Each structure stands twice: as structure tokens, then as C-alpha cells.
Amino acid sequence: MNLSKSEMLAKANEISKGTLLETLGIEIIDYGEDFLVARMAVTPRLHQPDGVLHGGATAALAESVGSFAAHLFLDIENKFVRGIEITANHLKAVTDGYVYAKATFIHKGRTTQLFDIRVTDDHDNLVSVCRLSTISLSKPT
Template sequence: MSIWKKNTDLARLNATSEKTLTAHLGILFTEVGDNSLTGTMPVDQRTVQPFGLLHGGASVVLAETLGSLAANLTVPQDKVCVGLEVNANHIRGVKSGIVIGTATALHIGYTTQIWSIEIKNERGQLVCISRLTIAVINKPIP
């Protein structure tokens, strides 16, 4: 049974990233499962630190992007989700290629959500594990 309450079309999800940090870093949403959202990010000049390894901050951006968007897909139209806290453990360095992140809900509550995001390299090895805590709030009136 799917946890999504909003349209999860990949083309529409990717279009939401236009002119954002997500687009600047080359993050693409690639798969919507029944209870997970997956995306990729290139490891290139935009996402590495001075030693040529994937920047930990870039991994956190991927994690928060996946978890936040996934959270927003699980709430009614009159609610939005915003990040409260994110943490990350960086496990393995990556010098090139892409990384693949998958966000999975640990808790979907009325006022808070908790998401686990695993980021792996192209060989399926764990690169980073992140946990994102989300606040569910009333949608602001424009």
C-alpha cells in the first residue's frame, strides 16, 4: 500500500527542482516506490571538496532533498513539510560517477515525520546514512 497522498509523477517531481540548489547540483528523482523516493546526484566539480572527494555537505543536500520532497508527498494539500533536523554519517569516499539516495519513512505522524536516507555508490556500497526530522505545518496562505 502506497504512502503517497499527492501526485508522484517523476517528470513533475523533477520539474519542481528548476532554478533551485537541487538542479544546480544535478540531482534527479529517479524512482518512486510504494514507500520510498530515490534520486541520483553526480560526483563532479559541483559536488566535490578540494581533495576531489564527494563533499559531505552535498550528501546532506541530497538526503534533505529526498526526505523533504517525500515527506511533502505524504501530507494533505493544506499541509507542508519543513526540515527540523538533519544528521549524516559519512562512511565511504566517492571520487566520480553518481551516488544514489533512497529516502524511506521511519515515522509519519500528524505533526512530525522521520526519514532515513541511504546514499550508495554505483557498486551499491553505503556512502552515507542520514536521518531527517520533519515538521508538518499548515500551508502558508499566499
């Protein structure tokens, strides 16, 4: 089944309905040969009590975009992907607008994968730097 890029993005966002991605307002917006980009609106619902984006929401965005990238670029017909570890270094506070997470492979092994995930704001300022490791395991037969 050959889908256009816009059809693939629509399908990715459709399967996210009813999940944490929908709850947080995460939308997959672009992908290429070795990257995937998602965005999330920064609203008061995602703020810490002092009015800035909660780091946990940022980490959830990063893990979501990395996991989606693993699914997009690996053989998921015969494998399933799970996150192993995520780290997040938060560098800049955000109060409104959007944050964008771009996942790229650092390591693309058959069993383990490592992603670099850069989170930026509407002005392309670096908000967080994250690393996600995933594992792909054979589906039970």
C-alpha cells in the same frame, strides 16, 4: 489528477528547476508506496579540495530526497513541510559516478516525520547514513 509514474517523476524534476536541486544536479528517479530515490552525479564541482565528494553536497541530497518524500506522501494541499534536523554519517569517499539516496519513513506522524536515508554509490556500496526529521504545519488560510 491521476498521473503515471513517469509523469509524476517528470513533474517532480520540473518543479526542481531553478532550485538547489538543479544546482547540484539532483534528479528524482524512483518512488514507491513508502520510499523515494534520487541521484546526483559526482563531478569536480561537488568535490572537496582533495578530490572527493563534499559531505555537504551529500547532506543536501539527503535532505532533498527526504523533503520530497514528505511532500509526496503527506497532505500538502493543506500542509507545508519544513526540515527540522538532519544528521549524516559519511562512511565511504566517492570521486566519480553517481550517488543514490533512498528515503524511507521511520515515523510518519501527522505533525512530525522521521526518515532513514541511505546514500549508496554506483556499486551499491553504502556511502552515508542520514536521518531527517520534518514537520508538517497547516497552511495559512
